[in-house]
Amino acid sequence: MNSELVSFGDRLDAVFAAYGHLCVGIDPHAGLLARWGRPDSAEGARELGLRTVEAAAGRVGIVKPQIAFFERHGAAGYAALERVLREARDAGLMVIADVKRGDIGSTVEAYGEAWLRPGSSLEADAMTISAYQGLGSIEQVMSTADATGKGLFVLAATSNPEAAAIQRAVLAQSSRAGSTVANAVTQGVIGWNHGRPDAATRALGSIGVVFGATTDLGLAGISTDIEVPRPGLPVLAPGFGHQGAQPGELRARFGAFAGGVIANESRSILEAGPDGLVDAISRRVDEYGAAIA
Numbered sequence: 221m222n223s224e225l226v227s228f229g230d231r232l233d234a235v236f237a238a239y240g241h242l243c244v245g246i247d248p249h250a251g252l253l254a255r256w257g258r259p260d261s262a263e264g265a266r267e268l269g270l271r272t273v274e275a276a277a278g279r280v281g282i283v284k285p286q287i288a289f290f291e292r293h294g295a296a297g298y299a300a301l302e303r304v305l306r307e308a309r310d311a312g313l314m315v316i317a318d319v320k321r322g323d324i325g326s327t328v329e330a331y332g333e334a335w336l337r338p339g340s341s342l343e344a345d346a347m348t349i350s351a352y353q354g355l356g357s358i359e360q361v362m363s364t365a366d367a368t369g370k371g372l373f374v375l376a377a378t379s380n381p382e383a384a385a386i387q388r389a390v391l392a393q394s395s396r397a398g399s400t401v402a403n404a405v406t407q408g409v410i411g412w413n414h415g416r417p418d419a420a421t422r423a424l425g426s427i428g429v430v431f432g433a434t435t436d437l438g439l440a441g442i443s444t445d446i447e448v449p450r451p452g453l454p455v456l457a458p459g460f461g462h463q464g465a466q467p468g469e470l471r472a473r474f475g476a477f478a479g480g481v482i483a484n485e486s487r488s489i490l491e492a493g494p495d496g497l498v499d500a501i502s503r504r505v506d507e508y509g510a511a512i513a
């Protein structure tokens with residue numbers, strides 16, 4: 221990594237210190253657009269996104285646009301998304317592009333170029349990614365993220381109940397035989413961060429995992445009372461708010477991982493509508509602040 225580049229993990233650590241752990245999701249569902257009095261179109265999605273960016277800036281540090289809700293409007297949706305991404309980054313927000321990509325290594329690299337390359341019209345600070353094709357398939361993009369100050373969040377133990385059948389399955393082969401899929405992904409990411417040359421000096425790594433806030437991590441084979449070797453593990457945690465998890469449960473649910481948790485709420489905040497957004501965000505900031513203190 222070039223010596224002047226600030227790693228994603230260091231930037232995230234600074235965001236936590238300045239703004240706390242809340243991440244506002246930008247998910248322009250059709251139902252939310254109706255509630256906002258906006259059309260279910262690319263234009264409506266752009267307006268919801270820009271208004272959310274405006275309300276989030278200076279109050280929270282991170283936003284997570286869910287790309288599916290822009291993609292469903294085709295090319296116009298992508299133009300809307302480009303604008304939202306740019307305005308969010310210009311406003312100083314850290315942006316996690318929720319794209320959940322994954323493929324053979326050479327194709328994953330192309331996804332990395334789209335979402336993480338500095339100067340790309342879709343540039344974000346981090347993206348969500350699936351290691352379903354093997355952790356080896358995302359190694360190159362993990363290296364690229366490290367080298368360019370970007371981050372990745374690898375799906376490990378997601379918030380949807382139907383994920384359990386696959387994510388709790390136990391590996392029969394490999395160096396992690398006997399481990400659940402969820403834990404193998406988690407340990408692989410922890411090991412990657414720990415293996416970076418500057419690991420000992422970093423508070424947080426640049427590669428994180430996704431743990432649903434509604435997920436029983438113990439049942440997924442992930443121990444929350446382990447000592448995580450430096451650097452700490454960034455954890456994108458959706459499932460708060462609409463899906464049922466409450467800010468006050470954060471420490472109990474995440475244990476040793478709590479310090480790295482990015483608590484995402486989308487619908488539960490956006491439901492406040494354009495006029496109630498600032499209040500809804502401010503209230504949650506306080507609740508997570510108390511939960512993490």
Ligand SMILES: O=C(O)c1cc(=O)[nH]c(=O)n1[C@@H]1O[C@H](COP(=O)(O)O)[C@@H](O)[C@H]1O
Binds near residue numbers: 245318379
């Ligand atoms: O990667 C994600 O963000 C994600 C992972 C997961 O396990 N569960 C999950 O809900 N998500 C996303 O997080 C957001 C949750 O939205 P709300 O339930 O409205 O807060 C959606 O954009 C989901 O696609």
